[in-house]
Structures are given as C-alpha cells and as structure tokens.
Amino acid sequence: xxxxxxIRFADRMNQLPPYLFGMINKMKMEKRWRGDDVIDxxxxxxxxxxxxxxTEKLCExxxxxxxxxxxxxxxxxxxxxxIAKAYERDYGVTLDGDREVLCTIGSKEGLSxxxxxxxxxxDTVLVPAPAFPIHIYAAVIAGGQVIxxxxxxxxxxxxxxxxxxxxxVPKPKLLMxxxxxxxxxxxxxxxxxxxxxxxxxxxxxxxxxxxxxxxxTFDGYRAPSFLEVPGARDVGVEFGSFSKxxxxxxxxxxxxxxxxxxxxxxxxxxxYYDYGIFSAIQIAGIxxxxxxxxxxxxxxxxxxxxxxxxxSGLERLGWDVTPPKAGMFxxxxxxxxxxxxxxxxxxxxxxxxxxxxxxxxxxxxEEGEGYLRLALVENEHRIRQALRQMRRSIQEMCDEGLxxxxxxxxxx
Ligand SMILES: Cc1ncc(COP(=O)(O)O)c(C=O)c1O
Numbered sequence: 001x002x003x004x005x006x007i008r009f010a011d012r013m014n015q016l017p018p019y020l021f022g023m024i025n026k027m028k029m030e031k032r033w034r035g036d037d038v039i040d041x042x043x044x045x046x047x048x049x050x051x052x053x054x055t056e057k058l059c060e061x062x063x064x065x066x067x068x069x070x071x072x073x074x075x076x077x078x079x080x081x082x083i084a085k086a087y088e089r090d091y092g093v094t095l096d097g098d099r100e101v102l103c104t105i106g107s108k109e110g111l112s113x114x115x116x117x118x119x120x121x122x123d124t125v126l127v128p129a130p131a132f133p134i135h136i137y138a139a140v141i142a143g144g145q146v147i148x149x150x151x152x153x154x155x156x157x158x159x160x161x162x163x164x165x166x167x168x169v170p171k172p173k174l175l176m177x178x179x180x181x182x183x184x185x186x187x188x189x190x191x192x193x194x195x196x197x198x199x200x201x202x203x204x205x206x207x208x209x210x211x212x213x214x215x216x217t218f219d220g221y222r223a224p225s226f227l228e229v230p231g232a233r234d235v236g237v238e239f240g241s242f243s244k245x246x247x248x249x250x251x252x253x254x255x256x257x258x259x260x261x262x263x264x265x266x267x268x269x270x271x272y273y274d275y276g277i278f279s280a281i282q283i284a285g286i287x288x289x290x291x292x293x294x295x296x297x298x299x300x301x302x303x304x305x306x307x308x309x310x311x312s313g314l315e316r317l318g319w320d321v322t323p324p325k326a327g328m329f330x331x332x333x334x335x336x337x338x339x340x341x342x343x344x345x346x347x348x349x350x351x352x353x354x355x356x357x358x359x360x361x362x363x364x365x366e367e368g369e370g371y372l373r374l375a376l377v378e379n380e381h382r383i384r385q386a387l388r389q390m391r392r393s394i395q396e397m398c399d400e401g402l403x404x405x406x407x408x409x410x411x412x
Pocket of ligand 1: 044106109242243249
C-alpha cells in the first residue's frame with residue numbers, strides 16, 4: 001500500500017481550481033523555447049517601456065545606499081502626498097496623504113491582503129463575473145463565501161446586487177467592483193457609482209473598487225473615480241496601479257485610497273506580511289505621477305490604434321466585435337461556428353497551429369465561456385500578423401471538421 005505523503009496542503013488550497021491560463025502560458029513558453037515566434041495577445045503585460053524620466057530617477061536613487069534599507073512599509077510620505085495631489089488634479093477629490101492613502105506592492109497584492117483584513121469565514125462577497133481571477137479568489141483564500149453576479153450591464157449588475165441583499169441573511173459584507181472592467185471592458189458612469197454607494201449604505205456593505213485601467217481610455221472617454229461620488233469614502237476604497245498607465249508592471253507599485261479605517265486595517269495586515277516597496281521605485285513613482293501625464297496620454301493613444309487594427313481585422317474575419325472604450329483588451333464573442341469547441345480548446349488550437357496566444361473566456365469563470373480576451377500588447381504590425389495567422393488556423397480547423405465552414409474576408 002502506498003504510504004500517505006507527508007506533504008499536505010491547507011484545506012483552502014482545495015478551493016483553488018487549476019489556473020487555466022497556466023496551460024496556455026506553459027505551451028507558449030515551450031513553443032518559444034523551441035524557437036517558435038508566438039504572438040502574445042494573452043496576458044495584459046505591457047511591452048512598451050516606462051517613461052524615460054522615471055527609469056532615470058530609479059537609476060539615480062538606486063546608487064544611494066539609503067535606498068537599500070527597509071522602506072517605510074505604508075509608502076514614503078512624499079509618494080502618498082503625490083498620489084493625493086494626483087487625485088485632486090485628476091478627479092477633484094481631496095485626500096489626506098497620511099491617513100487616506102497607502103502604497104502597495106502592485107494593486108493585486110493590496111487587494112489580496114485587504115481581503116484578509118475584511119473577509120473571513122461566514123462573510124459573503126459579491127463579485128461581478130466573468131472576473132479577473134483575484135477578485136474572486138482573494139475572498140475565497142480569506143475564507144469568505146463568494147456570490148458571482150453575471151456582469152450584464154453595470155446598471156443591471158446593481159439591480160441584482162440590490163435583489164440579493166434584500167433576500168440574503170446575513171447580508172453580503174463586500175462588493176468588489178472594477179471599472180473599466182477586465183475582461184469585459186464594461187464602464188461605469190458616475191451615476192453607477194452613486195447607486196453603488198447608495199446601495200452600500202442601504203444594505204451596509206463595503207465596496208472595493210479596482211481602478212487599474214484608470215488612464216487607458218480611448219476616443220475622449222474619461223474614466224471616473226469611485227471616490228468622486230459623495231459618500232464613497234464612507235463605504236470603501238479604490239485601488240490604483242502604476243503597472244498599466246506607466247508601463248511599470250514589473251516594478252510592482254500600486255496604492256489604495258479612500259476610507260481611513262479600511263486603509264488602517266490594510267496597513268495593519270501588511271505590517272505583518274511585508275516591508276513595502278523598494279524606496280527607489282517609490283521615488284521614481286513620484287516622478288511618474290508628477291511629470292508623465294503626456295507619456296500616459298501617448299500610451300493610451302498607442303493602445304487605441306492597436307485596438308482599431310485588431311477590431312477591424314476581427315470584423316474582416318466575420319467576428320462581431322464591440323471596440324472597447326478603455327482598458328487593454330478586446331473582449332469578443334466567438335463566432336457561432338466556433339463556440340461549440342469551447343474557448344479553451346480554441347485558444348489551444350490557435351496557439352498550436354497559428355502561434356497566437358489569446359486568453360480563453362472560461363479562464364475568467366464559466367460566465368466567460370464563448371468569449372476570448374485579446375490583449376493590445378503587441379505592436380500593430382504583429383497584430384496584423386496575428387490576424388493572418390488566426391485566419392489561416394481557423395480555415396484549417398474548418399477544413400479538418402473541428403468547426404463548420406465559415407465565411408471570412410481575405411486577409412490584409
Ligand atoms: C483588473 C486588474 N486589477 C489589477 C491588476 C494587477 O495590477 P498590479 O500590477 O498593480 O498588481 C490587473 C492586471 O492585469 C488587472 O487587470
């Protein structure tokens with residue numbers, strides 16, 4: 001009889017399903033090791049560099065041994081103040097940099113640790129789905145119960161939140177929001193946030209708003225901050241990130257702003273877990289906020305152009321696509337003929353045959369099945385190339401009987 005292994009994980013590990021993107025990533029890496037040129041529209045990992053002035057500042061500060069010491073865990077005071085100034089400038093929201101702002105090791109870390117501070121066994125968290133996985137699993141890991149609410153429109157989503165709160169005992173403790181939304185690219189208006197705050201007060205739940213794509217907006221659209229709504233600060237916090245706006249994804253710098261008590265709780269948890277962010281990165285972050293508005297605008301314009309190339313290419317393939325107004329992704333329903341195959345199988349076939357990586361909708365939960373998420377993180381030339389390779393691969397799949405014949409316009 002086989003002896004039972006000494007290695008036994010905690011029960012909470014059983015609640016974490018296999019990471020579906022892991023399979024795609026593994027296949028991508030194996031192909032690349034074999035020398036294949038995989039065009040990666042899978043992960044939202046920016047390819048463009050951080051602003052030059054920010055990198056220069058990092059290099060300068062790194063030479064100062066003072067920056068090599070443990071940093072201030074809650075974030076340098078000057079960075080917290082700069083974040084507050086940016087909120088005043090961009091949203092007309094006045095924040096106390098000492099009490100209402102906290103720096104985090106990217107927003108994903110902050111959000112995860114915040115769930116440990118707010119959520120525990122017996123608590124229910126409402127999360128729109130499909131979802132960026134940590135929006136669900138931060139609460140699951142913390143021991144909470146998650147109710148997934150189909151995203152539909154933000155207005156419909158809030159109607160369902162209201163319905164659930166009326167019928168559920170005990171009532172949900174937290175609502176997780178994320179606009180511009182990953183993966184669906186849904187947007188919130190200030191009215192949506194106003195309604196969310198009003199529901200939070202009525203049903204006494206807290207709100208965490210993930211604002212990672214605050215500045216990646218197109219066609220003149222401006223994404224509102226949750227904190228612009230009067231009373232938002234009474235019920236919740238907002239997370240921001242340097243990863244997308246400033247192409248600093250690998251630097252790991254983000255922040256949490258809003259309700260003072262929640263910020264204090266997050267600081268307490270983080271005080272046990274970590275020592276904060278390398279000071280040189282924090283100082284470079286101050287330069288980003290202070291001097292790089294033009295860089296951010298330029299970067300958003302680059303994403304917009306890539307979006308246009310990708311969306312018109314998908315239309316030529318006969319796909320029904322709605323160009324997003326914000327974010328780094330095109331969220332597109334698979335054509336009817338391809339849907340029976342499932343998004344995972346299609347993504348794997350596309351990778352195998354066409355050397356194009358895309359994120360299957362099922363990776364964001366079953367509500368995402370039938371969809372694909374394509375990230376705007378390759379240049380226009382490579383996006384065109386990806387579209388040609390997609391066309392060829394789909395043609396092959398149809399020829400081999402994996403899908404019925406499909407009408408596609410000639411590739412450009
Ligand atoms: C909605 C959303 N929130 C948070 C993150 C992670 O941001 P950060 O790099 O600040 O941890 C991402 C990254 O893809 C994201 O899509």
